[in-house]
Amino acid sequence: MKKLINDIPDVVKEQLEGMAVAHPDALSVHFEPNYVYRADAPVAGKVAIISGGGSGHEPMHGGFVGMGMLDAACPGEVFTSPTPDQMYEAARAVDGGAGVLFIVKNYTGDVLNFETAAELAHADGIKVQNILIDDDVAVKDSLYTAGRRGVGTTVLAEKIVGAAAEAGYDLDKCADLCRKVNMYGRSMGMALTSCTVPAAGKPTFELGEDEMEIGIGIHGEPGQKRMSLTSADEITAMMTAEILDDGPYSRTVREWDRDNAEWVDKSLTDAPFKSGDQVIAFVNSMGGTPVSELYAVYRKLAEICEARGVKIVRNLIGPYITSLEMAGFSITLLKADDEILKFWDAPVNTPGLRWGA
Amino acid sequence: MKKLINDIPDVVKEQLEGMAVAHPDALSVHFEPNYVYRADAPVAGKVAIISGGGSGHEPMHGGFVGMGMLDAACPGEVFTSPTPDQMYEAARAVDGGAGVLFIVKNYTGDVLNFETAAELAHADGIKVQNILIDDDVAVKDSLYTAGRRGVGTTVLAEKIVGAAAEAGYDLDKCADLCRKVNMYGRSMGMALTSCTVPAAGKPTFELGEDEMEIGIGIHGEPGQKRMSLTSADEITAMMTAEILDDGPYSRTVREWDRDNAEWVDKSLTDAPFKSGDQVIAFVNSMGGTPVSELYAVYRKLAEICEARGVKIVRNLIGPYITSLEMAGFSITLLKADDEILKFWDAPVNTPGLRWGA
Amino acid sequence: MSVTRDQIVAWLEESATVLMANKELLTQLDSAIGDADHGINMARGFTKVMEKLPTVADKDIGNILKTTGMTLISSVGGASGPLYGTFYMRSGMAIGSKEELTDEDLFQLLKTGADGIIQRGRAQLGDKTMIDAWLPALDALRAALDDHAGTVAAVRAAVNAAEQGVQDTIPLQARKGRASYLGERSIGHQDPGATSTFLILKALLTTLEDD
Amino acid sequence: MSVTRDQIVAWLEESATVLMANKELLTQLDSAIGDADHGINMARGFTKVMEKLPTVADKDIGNILKTTGMTLISSVGGASGPLYGTFYMRSGMAIGSKEELTDEDLFQLLKTGADGIIQRGRAQLGDKTMIDAWLPALDALRAALDDHAGTVAAVRAAVNAAEQGVQDTIPLQARKGRASYLGERSIGHQDPGATSTFLILKALLTTLEDD
Ligand SMILES: Nc1ncnc2c1ncn2[C@@H]1O[C@H](COP(=O)(O)OP(=O)(O)O)[C@@H](O)[C@H]1O
Ligand SMILES: Nc1ncnc2c1ncn2[C@@H]1O[C@H](COP(=O)(O)OP(=O)(O)O)[C@@H](O)[C@H]1O
Ligand SMILES: [Mg+2]
Ligand SMILES: [Mg+2]
Ligand SMILES: [Mg+2]
Ligand SMILES: [Mg+2]
DSSP: OOOSOSSGGGHHHHHHHHHHHHOTTTEEEETTTTEEEETTOSOTTSOEEEEEEEESSTTTTGGGBSBTSBSEEEEEEETSOOOHHHHHHHHHHHOOSSOEEEEEESOHHHHHHHHHHHHHHHHTTOOEEEEEEOOBTTOOOOTTSSOOOOOTHHHHHHHHHHHHHHTTOOHHHHHHHHHHHHHHEEEEEEESSOOBOTTTOSBSSOOOTTEEEESOOSSSOOOSEEEEOOOHHHHHHHHHHHHHTOOOEEEEEEEEETTTTEEEEEEEEEOOOOTTOEEEEEEEEOSSSOHHHHHHHHHHHHHHHHHTTOEEEEEEEEOSSOOTTOOEEEEEEEEOOHHHHHHHHSOEEOSSOEEOO | OOOSOSSGGGHHHHHHHHHHHHOTTTEEEETTTTEEEETTOSOTTSOEEEEEEEESSTTTTGGGBSBTSBSEEEEEEETSOOOHHHHHHHHHHHOOSSOEEEEEESOHHHHHHHHHHHHHHHHTTOOEEEEEEOOBTTOOOOTTSSOOOOOTHHHHHHHHHHHHHHTTOOHHHHHHHHHHHHHHEEEEEEESSOOBOTTTOSBSSOOOTTEEEESOOSSSOOOSEEEEOOOHHHHHHHHHHHHHTOOOEEEEEEEEETTTTEEEEEEEEEOOOOTTOEEEEEEEEOSSSOHHHHHHHHHHHHHHHHHTTOEEEEEEEEOSSOOTTOOEEEEEEEEOOHHHHHHHHSOEEOSSOEEOO | OOEEHHHHHHHHHHHHHHHHHTHHHHHHHHHHHSOSOHHHHHHHHHHHHHHHHHHHTTSOHHHHHHHHHHHHHTTOOTTHHHHHHHHHHHHHHHHTTOSEEOHHHHHHHHHHHHHHHHHHHOOOTTSSSTHHHHHHHHHHHHHHHHTTOOHHHHHHHHHHHHHHHHHHHTTOOOOSSGGGGGGGGGTTSOOHHHHHHHHHHHHHHHHHHHO | OOEEHHHHHHHHHHHHHHHHHTHHHHHHHHHHHSOSOHHHHHHHHHHHHHHHHHHHTTSOHHHHHHHHHHHHHTTOOTTHHHHHHHHHHHHHHHHTTOSEEOHHHHHHHHHHHHHHHHHHHOOOTTSSSTHHHHHHHHHHHHHHHHTTOOHHHHHHHHHHHHHHHHHHHTTOOOOSSGGGGGGGGGTTSOOHHHHHHHHHHHHHHHHHHHO
8 A cells, every 4th residue: 555644543634634734714624523614614694515424535525615615524534424423513613593504425324424413403403404415327226225326416516505605595595406406417437446445455446457447436336347448538438428328317315304303205306418408517537547637538528418419518627526546537417507507607715626716 | 557548649639639628718729739828818918928848747737828827838748848849839829029938847858949949939039038947856966967857846937927927027027037936946756656658558667565766757757766665754754854955056057148149058056945934835746646645745744844944825735747647746845935925826717726716 | 020220231331342252243244245344333333332331320221322322423433323323312212211121111222222223224124234133123022022021031032033134134135225336246145234233132132141 | 072962862861761770779778868769759850851851852952951950850859859950950051052062061061060969958078968979970070081081981980980989978977968867877878869870970971882
């Protein structure tokens, strides 16, 4: 294992310490429980946007804390979901009176811990809502399973909903927007190499010199299928097809009913992409793939979208939701209406994403 | 070799095509000869800043083309310096009448090709000047050699001088500022892994599982020494010491005398860092190292600088001047006076670096 | 016969002991169909519980159980943390300030706790989760109590049913948790969470038998 | 004896031939103390020169040489591109519109070209560069011409001196170019650029001998 780390138990803590000294203007870090929060939190009257999950996906989530995006991020151990006390304490720290939206990637551990946190926050009189991100088309069947994983769309949702909160949206409107973004976004990822969890010390899976793993998640878990390595154009075409050809997707999500203080099931079905759609295209590095290679991918993606009548109106290209040092990439397409574009273009000032400020 | 590429001869071309479709608002790409240029070039009355060098260091230089930074970038083949016709044509395309500053990394090939380009541009009546960046403290002796390589300071110089040009500095003032930035900046790099030039197909050098290479350049060339891998803190301490303990550095550079149309030697000596200095700290990934690990490095770097009385007033952390997919990092410290800070903070809007716009 | 506050404390201690003793086994089971951390998670959680226990050992049973739940929730993470945490929180709320439990109380303790897990995790029998150990155990316990079997005998019946439930997870395809991403590849492996549930029930039996 | 425009064209063609024939050798020499591309660079450059040559083969010698220089500059890159490019540009300027060269013209051609390389690259004798082939060759040529040796004999003397110069680069420590980063590790290796210079001079001799 070749990493720039010290003692393995300190890896996450020391990286958070580094963030804190590097970006005092944007954010602060609280330890025990661990959470990164906006330097100027709580922002009175603004809905607070909080996300979190296992560490190892940097800059997500901690790097997205700041004006126009997240109010707080709760990092667990590497690839392990955080505990409810982190989200609960973070909510108490950043709630500006307008309530807290938890953006939760759909993994059982994350879901359950965020749900517990929501109950604790609610008991404290904090207005709270949980919205799931489950955009990974590599996971097919969903009716009786844990469903699709939350991947690339998470980054776009944090940016867009963060801007909406900044613009004065109330909690329900933020939740509605976040739900819409999730239903409009679909992703697919692949790996050229595995990654190594520090505590494990060896790669999570082995890949041959001419093999690649298609349909991976973001925790170094094996993917949908293993194939022999081929050209950037062929890989991009295959993954883009998985996204564009993916049919309607139905699942039941659980959201919080504030009035009756109980969880209610919501059945959601989102529509496939169709010719004429406007999209934000997000080409993401899994960590070890340099941006130069992402441009070769983007070139082909743009060509295919054009041929399919899908209009790319914005893009994001780089390492934003990673799996440690894994080489590989993911493509996320997000159907973008005027509301989404307006908040995408709005100023954001975080260590990991910045424009207009 | 595991890369997201198609045919090897097309690698650079296709990556440039990807950039062009991805960032039409910021830049355009001209092929044969290859150069990336500002979408709104030429900017009348503004000094044009042009840089270039071998490809494989992305986002440098092409990703830094845009408002507040470069007017054009000339990419050679991977790790091979571009040819003078690229810089010459780029100069003709972006000169807004106020002249062109070539920012050149100190490698014989780059230096000679940019000098030829300067002569060609001068012959066309374009005001031109070449300023060298030679900041790599890993190269010791310089008096009778090609001297120090140009590395991390290049990124900072492009940002700062780009902002000065935007603010109306004339060619001589831009050149003076660039020269000062180079003399104020020092860098040191290390590698955890080698990198693979597509045309070569195999790693440029071999490193054992528990080995690292200290004092590398940015072309996958072996470094100053090979050591057994140690902790992030020890590596950071060693590299920071190399920078802070480096003595005065003297070299002779060649600059263009516009009036007499000839090259004149300039002897320059820069001073070591001292307690009380204010610096911009730049922790750079060589490509394959994720930003999370850079924060562990930054944490230690900040601690050491504080102990040495060197005050970090700004920082830049991420992959900005890379060696393909090489894992490793470099540290650059740039002594920052008010003029440098003012232009560092000024708005920049490029695919690779953006703030305030 | 009744179950005392001290026996509940002893049960939690015995649970910690067996879970740590089976840390490797649980992690290895999780590596086959999950992310190889269930043993680590349970060990981390119950180590914390052991640290906390002395501070509440003299409080009422509801308090002891709720503290255990809170400790697991704030130290385990993953899926099993909130699930087992909910088990003890809910059972603690159900028992409240009692310092001694009737057989019926003991059944309610386990039943309410397991219901909490189901409510939280929404797993059904046959989804290849810890529920596949809890439900058979509760049915067996209910039946035994209705037959006026003694406490120990009834709990033994529950433990045997749980053990069978664990075996029965092997041929199942996971429909909940991480294992569900594997689809058919999850078939043929024993569920780690069901296994830890069996161990916790076995710890209860051991405790009661000791007296 | 005089050197005709056609012989200059033949020299450039012969240069291309020998450089391509020695592509592997030059690259391998460069891999020891550089970045393993000198043979590739020279081959790329002279392939382009061969493409361009027909379009100017009927022009004056200065024009032919300048076109060669421009072609190398815009196709080679690296250090050798501008250096060899400068050689032909400068020699072309020196020769101007001539269509036939006296021995003295030939000397001036080579001398002005080499001076251009020195001006551009600022290398001195002993820096372990192509200069270590050019300077001895020019000295030998000058001496031979002063001794009224014939053109071919004088050029042969120059080639032999260049060959010796290449050998003499082996024990040197590089002070210019990429090899200089290696410091002492550059000692014991033959300089690739000096080698290509020798090959270019040898090509001239071959051409003159053929007639
Ligand atoms: N929705 C659920 N309901 C009940 N139990 C579940 C559910 N999801 C997962 N589990 C249990 O959790 C166990 C895995 O726990 P653990 O490995 O600690 O968490 P994680 O899967 O987050 O790493 C599984 O073996 C399963 O028994
Ligand atoms: N400053 C210089 N002056 C003269 N010749 C030089 C100089 N620097 C390098 N060379 C020559 O160039 C050769 C290397 O050429 P090449 O490998 O094509 O370029 P690069 O070093 O950029 O890859 C060296 O062997 C040396 O003879
Ligand atoms: Mg697990
Ligand atoms: Mg886990
Ligand atoms: Mg070379
Ligand atoms: Mg080269």
